[in-house]
Amino acid sequence: MSRRVAAAIVERLKTVAGIRVDPKNQQFLTFRLDRRLQALGLDSYEAYLEVLESPSGEAETARLVESLVTHTTSFFREPAHFDWMEKTGLPTLNEAGAGRLHPLTVWSAACSTGPELWSAGMVLDRFSQTITGGLRWGMVGSDISAGVLRRAAGAIFTATELAGVNEERKRQYFLRSRPGVAIANGQRLYRVAPELRNRASFAQGNLLQELPDIPLADIIFLRNVLIYFAPDDRQACLNNVTARLRQGGYLILGHSDSHHGLPPGMTACGPSIFRKG
Template sequence: MEEPFEKPLSGETFQALSDLVYQHSRIRLGADKRALVANRLRRRLRALALGSFEEYCRVLHSPHGVDEIEELVDLISINHTRFYREPEHFAFLTQRALPALVRPLAAKHAPLRLWSAASSSGEEPYTMAIVVAEFLRAHAGVAWEIMATDISHRVLAEAREGIYSMASVKPVPLELLKRYFQKGVGARDGVCRVKPELRRHLRFERVNLFQEHLPVPADQHVIFCRNVMIYFDPPSRALAVQRLARHLAPGGYLVVGHSESLLGIPHGLQPLQQGVFQKT
């Protein structure tokens, strides 16, 4: 049994940790997140044999602290996601985006490129992949790839595995579940895995949206960046949107979360419906 970690996280140390997280991820932690940060860091402090949050801060500021800062950002990242979240966006993909994109690309023998820019544990990019694969069953074929990126190593490892509980895949229609997932047996009973023929279309990489160079091919036809910008302050939100817009191909689509507004951000994109914008 783990011994209780009694040392509290002081307001001053929480602010120092928050500042580091912001500098490296642009995620702004409000004072209401203090208990959450303390809870998530306690196990890490035990693993490093540290006796206080202040000692941990000294490690982060040491010459070898860069890797630990990545670990910190990973630990406090908030990853709420599910299959077919905000289904209107996937309906838009099927009904408007893919019909407009696929035929011209097929005529040019050019690939279709999609990017899930805050992919978390993979539910979003795999849903995108199912939608694309289903559309291409009945339409002219093109080569396609989904780039799935996140700042968290931990959730990317989960996403690469593509293994989900049966409860997690409940939003996936039964016919599609049978087509694109393998049900576990024996020790794997109660889980299922995305089939290799779908997984091969996805590439997972750790990317910080604010790093100097984004290792993502330009001219993306569809970019999903949903429910992450709510954690950014206005200047960071504007910078993220402008960087994403630069990675869109002409005629490409940017999709953000229903609760995310681009009001007041100069981006040059045409609004089409809630959370959907097009580069004209």
């Protein structure tokens, strides 16, 4: 691949999704690109760049982004955040009126296939049961990738994917496929129970753009996505995301995400947790 073509593709990925790929890391790029070339029946990277730059290039760019980003996730990943949510975050928000005056809303931004969102849902439901009359609450999951969002909304997981969920939660919050019925790779499947599914909505969205369709949230999980962005995109993402956070609400970053670029008025108050105002 010529340097010009590599640089043009990399630039397009950065503009559209904020994804950083070192043009010198050709091995990584060509491996992923070759699959796209094969799928489209093209025989050169130049021809592929032409497709990307054509009027219908948007859909292909989305497919390329999809093939380059990492969707790694798991239930109760970075468990300190869910402990904090249960013991500190939810009681503090509820005392201030969230769940009574307005629905307490959790947004899993960059939710991938959904385990982060459903983990938060289990904690929320359990907390709601401790409140007389229950809480009003809901959840939103968003991601740039339509493919993972479909999986998140489908809410079906294998036993291996549920490794981080304890037995009690599995019994309470999952429906298990009957023996021999729905099986994936020899494993029975689990589906999130309707009590949680009915509380969730999903929206495709690029965090580098404003997200007016996302409701104001009380807790936002923005974990393990900032690491892929260049500093200017990280800043744009943090501005867009915190614009959807209520005053007094909490932003939760991944343990390895840098918080540089957080807008003023966000105060550290827990492990990679920041409060607005």
